[in-house]
Amino acid sequence: MRPVALDAMGGDNAPGATVAGALQHDGSVLLIGRRAELDDLASDLSIVEADDVVAMDDKASSALRRPDASINVAIRQLAEGTASAVVTCGHSGAAMVAAIKGLGRLEGVDRPALVTVVPRADGGETVLLDLGANVDCRPEQLAQFAVMGEAYARVVLGLDDPRVGLLSNGAERGKGNTQVKAALPLLEQLALNFVGPIEPFEAFHGAADVVVCDGFVGNVMLKTVEATVDVTVSLMQKEIGRMPHWRLGARFMKSALRRFRSRTSASAYGGALLLGVDGVVVVAHGRSDRGAVDSALSVARRCVEQDVVGAVSKALAKATLPS
Amino acid sequence: MRPVALDAMGGDNAPGATVAGALQHDGSVLLIGRRAELDDLASDLSIVEADDVVAMDDKASSALRRPDASINVAIRQLAEGTASAVVTCGHSGAAMVAAIKGLGRLEGVDRPALVTVVPRADGGETVLLDLGANVDCRPEQLAQFAVMGEAYARVVLGLDDPRVGLLSNGAERGKGNTQVKAALPLLEQLALNFVGPIEPFEAFHGAADVVVCDGFVGNVMLKTVEATVDVTVSLMQKEIGRMPHWRLGARFMKSALRRFRSRTSASAYGGALLLGVDGVVVVAHGRSDRGAVDSALSVARRCVEQDVVGAVSKALAKATLPS
Numbered sequence: 001m002r003p004v005a006l007d008a009m010g011g012d013n014a015p016g017a018t019v020a021g022a023l024q025h026d027g028s029v030l031l032i033g034r035r036a037e038l039d040d041l042a043s044d045l046s047i048v049e050a051d052d053v054v055a056m057d058d059k060a061s062s063a064l065r066r067p068d069a070s071i072n073v074a075i076r077q078l079a080e081g082t083a084s085a086v087v088t089c090g091h092s093g094a095a096m097v098a099a100i101k102g103l104g105r106l107e108g109v110d111r112p113a114l115v116t117v118v119p120r121a122d123g124g125e126t127v128l129l130d131l132g133a134n135v136d137c138r139p140e141q142l143a144q145f146a147v148m149g150e151a152y153a154r155v156v157l158g159l160d161d162p163r164v165g166l167l168s169n170g171a172e173r174g175k176g177n178t179q180v181k182a183a184l185p186l187l188e189q190l191a192l193n194f195v196g197p198i199e200p201f202e203a204f205h206g207a208a209d210v211v212v213c214d215g216f217v218g219n220v221m222l223k224t225v226e227a228t229v230d231v232t233v234s235l236m237q238k239e240i241g242r243m244p245h246w247r248l249g250a251r252f253m254k255s256a257l258r259r260f261r262s263r264t265s266a267s268a269y270g271g272a273l274l275l276g277v278d279g280v281v282v283v284a285h286g287r288s289d290r291g292a293v294d295s296a297l298s299v300a301r302r303c304v305e306q307d308v309v310g311a312v313s314k315a316l317a318k319a320t321l322p323s
Numbered sequence: 324m325r326p327v328a329l330d331a332m333g334g335d336n337a338p339g340a341t342v343a344g345a346l347q348h349d350g351s352v353l354l355i356g357r358r359a360e361l362d363d364l365a366s367d368l369s370i371v372e373a374d375d376v377v378a379m380d381d382k383a384s385s386a387l388r389r390p391d392a393s394i395n396v397a398i399r400q401l402a403e404g405t406a407s408a409v410v411t412c413g414h415s416g417a418a419m420v421a422a423i424k425g426l427g428r429l430e431g432v433d434r435p436a437l438v439t440v441v442p443r444a445d446g447g448e449t450v451l452l453d454l455g456a457n458v459d460c461r462p463e464q465l466a467q468f469a470v471m472g473e474a475y476a477r478v479v480l481g482l483d484d485p486r487v488g489l490l491s492n493g494a495e496r497g498k499g500n501t502q503v504k505a506a507l508p509l510l511e512q513l514a515l516n517f518v519g520p521i522e523p524f525e526a527f528h529g530a531a532d533v534v535v536c537d538g539f540v541g542n543v544m545l546k547t548v549e550a551t552v553d554v555t556v557s558l559m560q561k562e563i564g565r566m567p568h569w570r571l572g573a574r575f576m577k578s579a580l581r582r583f584r585s586r587t588s589a590s591a592y593g594g595a596l597l598l599g600v601d602g603v604v605v606v607a608h609g610r611s612d613r614g615a616v617d618s619a620l621s622v623a624r625r626c627v628e629q630d631v632v633g634a635v636s637k638a639l640a641k642a643t644l645p646s
Contacts, residue, residue, distance in 0.1 A: 057495050121554045123561070132492050135500035169455050169542040172380050177458040177539040200543055204550035213543075216500040219492040220523055220540055221547050227527035228551035231444045238446070 001028070003046065004300050005074040005083035006293075008033035009053040010090020012286050015041060018089065021293025029297060030083055032074040048073060053090070056286060060093025064101060071095055075102035078279045085280035085300040087271065089288040095281060096133050096274060103279040106309070108316040110138075112276030113145045113215070114283060115152055118225055122206040127153045127162070129212060131272050132219035139183035140322045142166065142212050146187050146194070148275045149210040151315035155306050157209065165198030165208030167217060173197070179214060186322045187212070271296030273303055275312060280304050324351070326369065327623050328397040328406035329616075331356035332376040333413020335609050338364060341412065344616025352620060353406055355397040371396060371405075376413070379609060383416025387424060394418055398425035401602045408603035408623040410594065412611040418604060419456050419597060426602040429632070431639040433461075435599030436468045436538070437606060438475055441548055445529040450476045450485070452535060454595050455542035462506035463645045465489065465535050469510050469517070471598045472533040474638035478629050480532065488521030488531030490540060496520070502537060509645045510535070594619030596626055598635060603627050 008018040008031040015033055019041040022029040031038050031047045038047050050073035052066050063071060071090055075098045077083035088095050096112060105112065113130035120126050129149045134141060146164050153162035166187055168176040176184070176197055187194050195208055200221065203211045213221070271282040271292075280303045284296035303309070331341040331354040338356055342364040345352040354361050354370045361370050373396035375389050386392060394413055398421045400406035411418050419435060428435065436453035443449050452472045457464060469487050476485035489510055491499040499507070499520055510517050518531050523544065526534045536544070594605040594615075603626045607619035626632070 057497070059497060119554060119558065121550075121557045123558075135492060135498075167543065169458060169539055169546075174380070174382060175458075177537075180539075200546040201550045201553075204547075204554050214500075216492055216503075217540055217543055220490065220536075220544055223492075223523040224527075224544050224547045225551050227444075227524045228548050229555060230524075231442060231527050232552060232555045234444045235442065235446075 001301065001304060002082065002084040003028050003030040004085045004087055004297055005030045005032055005048070005077040006297065007070045007074045007086065007088035007090055008038055009050070009070040010088045011284070011288050012056070012089075013289060014089065017288060017290050018293050019045070020290035021288075021297060024290075024294040025297050028301070030077060032070045032077070048077060050074075054094040056091055058091060058094065060091060060097050063091075063094040063097040069094075069098075071098045072102065075099055075281070078281075079103055084304045085282065087282045087284065087293070087296045087300050089284040089286055089293065089296070092132060092283045095283050099274055099277040099279070099281045103277045103281070106276055106278055106313045106316055108319070108321050109144055109148070109276035110141055112274050113148060114218075114272040115149060115275045116222070116272040117157070118204070118222070120204055120206050124206055124209075125157060126203055126208065127157065127210040128218060128222065129210075129275065130215040130218050131222050132215045133274065134215040135219075136216070137179065137214035139179060139186055142179075142183040142214065143186040143190060143322050144276070144316075145212045146190060146192060146210070147315055147319045147321065148312050149212060150192050151312040152273070152275060152308060153209050155308050155311045156302075159209055161193050162209035163195045163207070164192050164210040164212065165195045165203060167203070167211050167213035167221075168197035168199065170199060171197055171202065189322070190319060271299045273299065273308065278309065278313075280309060324624065324627060325405065325407040326351050326353040327408045327410055327620055328353045328355055328371070328400040329620065330393045330397045330409065330411035330413050331361055332373070332393040333411045334607070334611050335379070335412075336612060337412060340612050341616050342368070343613035344611075344620060347613075347617040348620050351624070353400060355393045355400065371400060373397075377417040379414055381414060381417065383414060383420050386414075386417040386420040392417070392421075394421045395425065398422055398604070401604075402426055407627045408605065410605045410607065410616070410619045410623050412607040412609055412616065412619070415455060415606045418606050422597055422600040422602070422604045426600045426604070429599055429601055429636050429639055431642070431644050432467055432471070432599035433464055435597050436471060437541075437595040438472060438598045439545070439595040440480070441527070441545070443527055443529050447529055447532075448480060449526055449529075449531065450480065450533040451541060451545065452533075452598065453538040453541050454545050455538045456597065457538040458542075459539070460502065460537035462502060462509055465502075465506040465537065466509040466513060466645050467599070467639075468535045469513060469515060469533070470638055470642045470644065471635050472535060473515050474635040475596070475598060475631060476532050478631050478634045479625075482532055484516050485532035486518045486530070487515050487533040487535065488518045488526060490526070490534050490536035490544075491520035491522065494520055494522060494525065512645070513642060594622045596622065596631065601632065601636075603632060
């Protein structure tokens, strides 16, 4: 497999965390960024020079006018066949703009969506999209997300006939906001195992394998999961502190909490795939540390190995999509 | 204090759970519902006959045409001064319709909002609204929610100058969907300690005391908290199961998890106050069990004692609200 192009300058902890993450994948990563800064950190990794970077508070569209920005150089490595995939912890909007421009969209896709999996109470995982690529979605886009998410679940989770749900505030048809009510008939017309509107509680308890929502709601939902895990962990640690004579229980609990947290953060934040562009582009959390970068690189490699893009492309070609 | 009128017929577990919850508040609850069904369960509680009930899959507006529905009879007890507050686990939309009709809205309020508090990592609590009373909000409504939520935080959390945030997918001004971008200048014009757009992660870690959002997003967020706690608990229990030799740790952990879960569910689901109508109306989860009903009744009594409605009314009168 060709190396993964890593936008080494993107993210709150770059380039320290990006380089440290890359070092876990010896030889299979191409660092994209300022050679002067990267050389010191990673003398034995391949570097492609990019002397500009889109900052977190820049406009997403600025990626269009900055060919030397690290995200654009990374995308170019993929478009030209030097790399097999791109990973970035930088500006997610800029990553989308750069990917659409440099790789193009798959046939049938208006706008790509960010997708990941979240852990479920029954031990399974639920595919969730969009996670924030589109903060204002038309109902037709939600239908496209459903087709892409279903194909993703088949390939990545290995499911035969994934159940697709539309996120809502209640399972009854009368519930939902204007957007959900407009999207519902469009999703019902698709040749999918569509289970209808679904609440977060049911989704997390296994009533659907794929949950479709607009990017604003999906982003809030994913970050709420992360925050709740954090609150849970810190409140439990306080409970432990209150009972110092339970030394053994406390020690055990701390390690279980740590394991749980790492499982959640790895699966939820290892990196979201930008589904709908013609190539594997993984967008990781801006706050990513070494472990998260490592995990995002693994996600990217797996997506290439499993040919997720090919599978999604085929599913889109087969579907009769509203537009 | 006059008794709290409890819609004894509303909710998935009614009337068993509602009556059992009422029995925890001896003498201070007025059961509203079918006397024939309630008499057997609670011979020593006062009952007001209501022979109709709005079912969960009825339309919210049907409450307008059914004067004998338990929610309408309960609201009437409050409007006429027989009761000091209303608690229901039934159809939340119907409760809002009945409350607006029977009690009226406070001056300056277009639509009431459901409000509750969620636990925070720092041990504090964050006021969150709207939780689902309005699934499609205009920006002006979000400004009204901000004023009401701020007054609520002053009274219920005892804060001097609560920080108010607008839920978004990023703290930067360029982030947010169309609704958030339109609401932002309106909230900035209010005489509040407004901290700007805020992400769920920051909100749960204490960066704001009041978080304002539309009802669809708030409902998804609250239910995601509930679901994540549940997933956390069940995955941790699986971790415990994997290590049977850690008997002591396991036993301790189970009790800590139980305590945590009850704390979360009590504070998040003890009942949401319908803020913006002229009276205390608490809407509890449709799935409420005895404990949740008990807790919702306590929430209602506390709101009456603290005169939350009076405080919110004064704050609305003082604010220069966009309309």
